[in-house]
Amino acid sequence: MKILPYKNLFIGITDTLNNIFFEGKYADKEVERTLKSNKLWGARDRAFIAETVYDLVRWKRLVEGGMARPLSPETIWEFVGTWFALDPDQKLPSWEEFARINHKEILKRHHESAKNIAVAESYPDWMFEVCLDELGKNRWIEEAQAMNSAAPTVLRVNTLKTDRKTLQKLLKERSIKTKLLSLYQDAVELEEKTNIFRTDEFQNGFFEVQDAGSQMIAPYLRVEPGMRVVDACAGAGGKTLHLASLMKNKGQIIAMDIHEWKLKELKRRASRNDVQNVQTRLIEAKTIKKMANTADRLLIDAPCSGMGVLRRNPDAKWKLQPAFLDEIRKTQAMILNDYAKVVKVGGLIVYATCSILPSENEKQVQKFIENNPNYKLISDKTYYPSETGYDGFYMSLIERIA
Numbered sequence: 085m086k087i088l089p090y091k092n093l094f095i096g097i098t099d100t101l102n103n104i105f106f107e108g109k110y111a112d113k114e115v116e117r118t119l120k121s122n123k124l125w126g127a128r129d130r131a132f133i134a135e136t137v138y139d140l141v142r143w144k145r146l147v148e149g150g151m152a153r154p155l156s157p158e159t160i161w162e163f164v165g166t167w168f169a170l171d172p173d174q175k176l177p178s179w180e181e182f183a184r185i186n187h188k189e190i191l192k193r194h195h196e197s198a199k200n201i202a203v204a205e206s207y208p209d210w211m212f213e214v215c216l217d218e219l220g221k222n223r224w225i226e227e228a229q230a231m232n233s234a235a236p237t238v239l240r241v242n243t244l245k246t247d248r249k250t251l252q253k254l255l256k257e258r259s260i261k262t263k264l265l266s267l268y269q270d271a272v273e274l275e276e277k278t279n280i281f282r283t284d285e286f287q288n289g290f291f292e293v294q295d296a297g298s299q300m301i302a303p304y305l306r307v308e309p310g311m312r313v314v315d316a317c318a319g320a321g322g323k324t325l326h327l328a329s330l331m332k333n334k335g336q337i338i339a340m341d342i343h344e345w346k347l348k349e350l351k352r353r354a355s356r357n358d359v360q361n362v363q364t365r366l367i368e369a370k371t372i373k374k375m376a377n378t379a380d381r382l383l384i385d386a387p388c389s390g391m392g393v394l395r396r397n398p399d400a401k402w403k404l405q406p407a408f409l410d411e412i413r414k415t416q417a418m419i420l421n422d423y424a425k426v427v428k429v430g431g432l433i434v435y436a437t438c439s440i441l442p443s444e445n446e447k448q449v450q451k452f453i454e455n456n457p458n459y460k461l462i463s464d465k466t467y468y469p470s471e472t473g474y475d476g477f478y479m480s481l482i483e484r485i486a
């Protein structure tokens with residue numbers, strides 16, 4: 085995007101980056117907070133700030149390759165200036181903050197550093213190596229590149245309240261252009277970024293924002309109206325709400341998590357969506373044991389590394405640590421082993437993650453089946469961002485056979 089040479093926009097960008105990189109804040113929340121902080125910014129100003137911040141979070145390592153020094157709170161302006169200096173079509177404003185910017189030097193350093201592919205694709209070395217090792221070179225390079233582009237905004241129509249065509253028409257009346265996605269039965273994609281949360285349609289629960297890949301998970305569980313379904317890692321309920329729509333609000337969904345605040349948010353969303361068949365339950369020491377053999381269906385939307393959704397959360401590239409990956413694999417194995425008993429004999433389980441790493445996905449499931457002969461793998465699938473254009477997900481369907 086062309087530079088908008090206004091100092092207050094650049095101050096917004098540098099402050100936001102500082103909070104993301106050095107105060108541990110999440111990129112999406114920080115961008116939202118910055119955009120709310122100045123009511124006078126128009127749509128173009130907002131787009132410039134949001135796009136520049138996301139680009140810089142995504143391309144941090146590549147930009148550092150062109151800088152004389154690493155990124156620090158002291159070098160944030162140089163970091164932003166270097167990013168624009170890498171593009172010959174951009175002209176930096178002649179402010180003192182950009183006085184150190186030397187285009188020729190930057191390009192020279194950039195050409196040298198980008199010979200390292202992890203720098204060129206802007207990933208930390210350890211992450212690049214783990215992914216190369218797990219996915220192989222061809223697959224990982226394609227995914228690394230796909231996850232460096234901006235994520236589209238996709239809505240899931242709430243079929244308890246309306247249908248896709250009606251939603252599309254209502255949004256069109258607000259000059260919000262959308263397209264229907266033929267491979268995803270309830271998905272509507274925005275053609276341009278806009279603050280969709282301000283619309284009456286959102287306030288009235290006609291849709292939720294949910295990536296197209298994520299929309300494949302609930303239907304994979306083959307729920308039917310009247311069933312008793314447990315959503316074991318429900319979080320704020322993205323998939324719980326989808327399950328409720330598929331069940332036409334009939335039967336019972338028990339939405340569980342280890343964090344009460346997430347379940348509170350789930351309740352708020354359920355009421356906006358007119359979802360009436362969900363009961364929330366906080367997971368405590370004996371909760372899971374007590375629920376053995378009670379469910380027709382079990383969704384395990386497991387906590388994971390998020391290595392399929394980096395284009396939506398590019399800051400995770402820099403925040404994720406190898407030790408966390410080890411920990412999360414243990415948690416996944418524990419959840420699968422302990423929670424699988426909740427389903428009745430003949431019942432179905434979906435184990436899903438928003439990661440494309442086999443060690444969090446098919447390898448976890450294989451290990452579980454090997455150790456638990458009462459369960460059978462029916463099918464599984466990984467959705468790769470490079471193939472779908474949406475977030476990466478894994479899902480497996482497991483039957484309890486004895």
Ligand SMILES: C[S@@+](CC[C@H](N)C(=O)[O-])C[C@H]1O[C@@H](n2cnc3c(N)ncnc32)[C@H](O)[C@@H]1O
Pocket residue numbers: 316317318319320321322323324340341342343346367385386387388415419
């Ligand atoms: C991928 S997120 C769930 C997203 C959610 N299903 C949705 O669609 O919005 C994983 C969730 O697992 C929860 N979690 C972490 N450890 C858990 C555990 N031991 N048992 C149950 N849930 C757990 C996290 O709090 C988080 O909300």
